[in-house]
Every structure is written in C-alpha cells, then in structure tokens.
Amino acid sequence: MSSMLSPGDKAADPKVIVALDFDHLSALDALIDQLEPGSCRLKVGKELFTTFGPPVVERLIQKGFDVFLDLKFHDIPNTTAQAVRAAARMGVWMVNVHASGGRAMMSRCREVLAGESYQPLLIAVTVLTSLSASEVSEIGYPGTPDDVVSHLARLAQDSGMDGVVCSAREAERLKAERGARFCLVTPGIRPVGSATNDQVRVVTPVDALRQGSHYLVIGRPITQSKEPAAVLAEINRQIQLMC
Ligand code: C5P
Numbered sequence: 001m002s003s004m005l006s007p008g009d010k011a012a013d014p015k016v017i018v019a020l021d022f023d024h025l026s027a028l029d030a031l032i033d034q035l036e037p038g039s040c041r042l043k044v045g046k047e048l049f050t051t052f053g054p055p056v057v058e059r060l061i062q063k064g065f066d067v068f069l070d071l072k073f074h075d076i077p078n079t080t081a082q083a084v085r086a087a088a089r090m091g092v093w094m095v096n097v098h099a100s101g102g103r104a105m106m107s108r109c110r111e112v113l114a115g116e117s118y119q120p121l122l123i124a125v126t127v128l129t130s131l132s133a134s135e136v137s138e139i140g141y142p143g144t145p146d147d148v149v150s151h152l153a154r155l156a157q158d159s160g161m162d163g164v165v166c167s168a169r170e171a172e173r174l175k176a177e178r179g180a181r182f183c184l185v186t187p188g189i190r191p192v193g194s195a196t197n198d199q200v201r202v203v204t205p206v207d208a209l210r211q212g213s214h215y216l217v218i219g220r221p222i223t224q225s226k227e228p229a230a231v232l233a234e235i236n237r238q239i240q241l242m243c
Contacts, residue, residue: 015209015239016232017041017068017185019219020048025056034229037064039236041093043217045070057090066093068185068217072125074098077108084109088116094185096165099124099152103159110160121163123185124156129167146170153178165217168208169201175212187217191235194221205235206242 018040022028028048035042042065044057049071060067069092073080080097087095097109106124113119126149127136133145141148153164153174163183166174171184190202197220205216218235225231 012038014038014040014066014236015214015216016205016222016235017043017215017217018222018232019043019045019070019187019217021045021219021223022048023051025052028056031223031228032060032063032065035065035232036229037066039229039232040222041066041068041215043068043070043219046072054090057092061091068092068094068096069120070096072096072098074101075105077101077105080105081108081112084122085112085116088113088118088120091118092120094121094123096123096125097161099126099156099159099161099164103155106156106159106161121183122161123163123165123183124152124159124161125165126152126156129188146173150174150177153182157182163214167201168203168211168213168216171208171212180212183214184212185215185217186213187219189216189218191218191221191231191238194231206238209239209242 018035020028020042042060044067048056057067057069069087073083074097080101084095084097097106109122113122127145136145136148149166149170156164157178163185165185167188168186171186174184186208188199188202189205189208190196190199192204196202208216222228222231
C-alpha cells in the first residue's frame with residue numbers, strides 16, 4: 001500500500017483512475033486481471049461498494065492497486081469523520097466528502113485523520129457536475145455554478161482538504177485560484193475517438209492535464225473496451241509524450 005499525502009508523491013504516479021462501475025464480480029475480475037497497479041489507479045463507487053462491501057476494496061488493495069473510495073460522504077461532522085477514518089483503516093489511497101457538509105464537517109475529518117498512522121488523500125466534491133444552472137439555483141445557492149464551485153473549493157481548502165473533484169473545464173480556474181498543489185480530480189474524460197456515452201462536455205486526457213487536472217477518472221472507454229489494457233496503454237503513452 002502506498003502512503004501519500006500529496007498528489008505526485010508515488011514513484012510511478014499513474015494519472016488514470018479507472019472507474020469500476022460493475023455489478024458483477026466476474027466482470028470486475030476479468031478487467032482487473034488485465035490491469036497493472038503501475039499503470040492506473042481504481043475507483044470504487046457507490047454501486048460496487050454497496051453491492052460487495054469492504055472485501056472488494058481490500059481485494060483490490062491486496063493486488064497492489066491504489067483505490068479511490070468514491071462514496072461522497074455527507075453527514076454530521078462526527079459521523080463523516082468516523083467514516084473517513086474507517087476508509088483510512090481499510091487502506092484506501094483517496095476518499096471524498098461533500099464540501100457542502102461545511103467547514104466543521106471537513107475540519108473534523110482532517111483532525112480525525114491526523115490521528116491515524118496512514119492518511120489517504122482527502123478530497124471534496126463541490127457541485128455535482130450533473131446539476132444544471134437552474135437546479136443549482138433551485139437548491140438555493142446564489143450565483144452561477146462556477147461561483148459556487150469556486151466558493152466551495154476555497155472552503156474545502158480552508159478546511160484542510162487536499163483537493164476537489166471537478167470538471168476538467170473548471171481545472172484551469174481552480175488551479176489559478178487554489179494553487180498548483182491543490183489536487184484536482186476530473187471525470188468526464190474521453191480519449192480521442194472514443195464514444196462520449198452519457199457524458200455531455202468531454203475533455204481528452206492530455207487536455208485535462210494541460211488544464212491543471214492531477215488525476216483523470218475514466219470508466220467506460222476502458223472498462224467496456226475489448227482491449228482495456230491497450231486503451232489504457234495508449235492513454236498513458238499520450239500522457240508520457242506531453243511530459
Ligand atoms: O464511464 P465514465 O468515464 O463516464 O465514468 C466516469 C465515472 O466518474 C463514473 O464512475 C461516474 O459516476 C463518475 N463521475 C462522473 N461525472 C461526475 C462525477 C463523477 O462521470 N461529474
């Protein structure tokens with residue numbers, strides 16, 4: 001298990017986080033057998049975790065993969081912090097909470113993690129990118145979605161978060177506002193030539209990194225490919241070329 005407190009500390013620092021959106025272990029195993037821990041990290045989200053629980057995370061970690069536990073915790077400070085601590089004790093590489101849970105919630109998570117021998121990267125979700133401007137307004141946030149994202153990213157940083165999940169289209173602005181070491185994790189990534197699926201505004205891996213993303217969440221272009229390792233290798237090759 002790797003132990004890193006800031007993005008980029010791992011010797012081989014794979015930028016791609018493969019989103020494991022599966023409801024069958026057989027499909028998951030078939031994919032994992034073709035991937036290498038040095039080439040990617042893995043994201044376990046609500047579907048996989050709710051179906052199979054901690055054993056699936058532990059199995060991936062035992063195989064040497066860094067795991068992003070994408071459960072987007074949002075609760076009272078003590079409950080959220082205990083959940084984050086449980087994730088740390090499971091050995092995940094990255095875990096996330098909702099910034100809209102507030103300063104006390106995020107700060108409590110940071111405090112509780114400080115008492116742990118191993119601390120995962122602690123990331124906040126600002127505004128779900130699935131929300132339209134009118135939905136953001138309907139929830140009661142003042143200003144444009146961009147304003148709300150900037151505001152919540154600042155609150156997240158002030159509250160001790162290591163970074164945020166955001167759209168690659170927000171990365172350039174957030175990097176300028178929050179600094180280069182504030183970790184930006186971006187979904188909605190599509191390699192050149194692959195289907196967009198239900199993602200609306202997609203960005204290529206290289207463009208996302210140029211705009212300031214640290215890590216790229218990529219699911220179906222890899223998981224639903226007949227040759228997932230080859231797709232991943234091509235993405236990594238393009239990333240290498242830009243370095
Ligand atoms: O298959 P695809 O690359 O679209 O998967 C993207 C992953 O990132 C999914 O697990 C999805 O839930 C997640 N995600 C997203 N858009 C966001 C936030 C998370 O697609 N705004």
